[in-house]
Amino acid sequence: MTTEKIAAANSRQVRAWNGDVGAHWAAHHGRFDRMLGGLNDTLFEAAAIGAGDRVLDIGCGAGGTTRVAARRAAHGHAVGVDISAPLLDVARARTAADGIPNAAYELADAQVHAFPAAAYDVAISRGGVMFFADHAAAFENIGRALRPGGRLVFVCPQPVEEAVETGETGETGETAHTGETGEASEESRALALFGRLLEEEAGPGEQPSADALATRAAMASLSAPDRIHEALAAYKDVTVTPVSIEAVWGETPQDTVDFMLSRTPGRAVAPEARAALEDVFRPYATESGVRMRAGVWLVTAVRPS
Ligand SMILES: C[S@@+](CC[C@H](N)C(=O)[O-])C[C@H]1O[C@@H](n2cnc3c(N)ncnc32)[C@H](O)[C@@H]1O
Incomplete structure (x- = not known):
């Protein structure tokens, strides 16, 4: 086949x-x-x-x-x-x-x-x-x-909750998953925030393909x-x-950001923008990886x- x-x-x-x-x-x-x-x-x-x-x-x-x-x-x-x-x-x-x-x-x-x-x-x-x-x-x-x-x-x-904080999805196309209570999960809040910051802090760059x-x-x-x-x-x-x-999204916040950026071939960010992106995952960093509910x-x- x-x-x-x-x-x-x-x-x-x-x-x-x-x-x-x-x-x-x-x-x-x-x-x-x-x-x-x-x-x-x-x-x-x-x-x-x-x-x-x-x-x-x-x-x-x-x-x-x-x-x-x-x-x-x-x-x-x-x-x-x-x-x-x-x-x-x-x-x-x-x-x-x-x-x-x-x-x-x-x-x-x-x-x-x-x-x-x-x-x-x-x-x-x-x-x-x-x-x-x-x-x-x-x-x-x-x-x-x-x-x-x-x-x-x-x-x-x-x-998927359409509106998290600003009511928009970020460049990554992620929105937030809600739990039983209607609150966005840790994972979807973090991914939605990451998408927004990527647009705001890192500026324009390669975009995910239409297929992605x-x-x-x-x-x-x-x-x-x-x-x-x-x-x-x-x-x-x-x-x-x-x-x-x-x-578990990565070993460390740095590793998680590398992984997130790798989803869009050619996407790079300036060093000064990286810190804010890594901060998104810092609250979830543990000795055994970046863990989000x-x-x-x-x-x-x-x-x-
Ligand atoms: C989110 S991934 C999950 C992969 C795997 N179940 C895992 O847990 O690692 C979704 C998978 O569904 C496959 N898929 C999508 N549409 C499909 C279809 N119509 N028939 C069979 N597989 C499909 C994709 O190719 C992909 O491998």
Whole structure:
């Protein structure tokens, strides 16, 4: 399968995840895996993968969760599906290096791919299900891959608050995620502030590509619980639970700023502007990295029999 062949249903996302966005995630796969690692306990506790289970990992990226799933399904197997060729290259290399025999990967769009029918006991996703053009169609398609009574478990970001302090998003395109109380999470407040400061203090520079901005916008597509329920109309026993997790963005504030700037190729800032940018992350600096609390939804559902 080639990326040209899978581009029909979600062409912009296919382009982004095989272009600058995918290249950045592939180059920084270890950082992203650590950043999202705070979701693993929540995801895997709910997925309750048994030793004989057949697991489908939707939007598996570099396969961090596919490998965890394969280890848990020691007598079964895990298949990661993703539209990003560069991320699947990393996933395959990491899986071979770790010597995990029962994990495999497929380049495919989960919204339309002809999965084998009823071939999986559980489908999981750590933030890989927000990018579909048609969520209901995608979840129906994934449902057909699950056996009757099979489980769907995923985590996705909580709502995006349009207005934080100045009511604007910054250059990075980030807005703020709200928690149960409606207050922006530490992570989204910091990212929104960083975006604003980058514009104000650092001045004009290279801007994120249109594909990168489209991807960041899509991240929020399932942030409203009503949308999630709507998208999962083909399932039963749907639960949507708020969970607060800690995301590790970097080793130090300096390292975090380097990482943030690396998301826009060619973006540089003058030394005098850097201090203000690093200050954004200083309140969250600990001996074990820059740690910020973020709100996500844990979603579970069952394919009707
Ligand atoms: C935010 S990343 C998460 C990656 C991975 N789940 C992790 O936790 O590291 C989203 C992933 O979803 C993938 N993706 C986006 N749209 C997809 C689709 N229609 N079918 C399959 N994967 C998709 C992207 O290529 C990307 O790897």
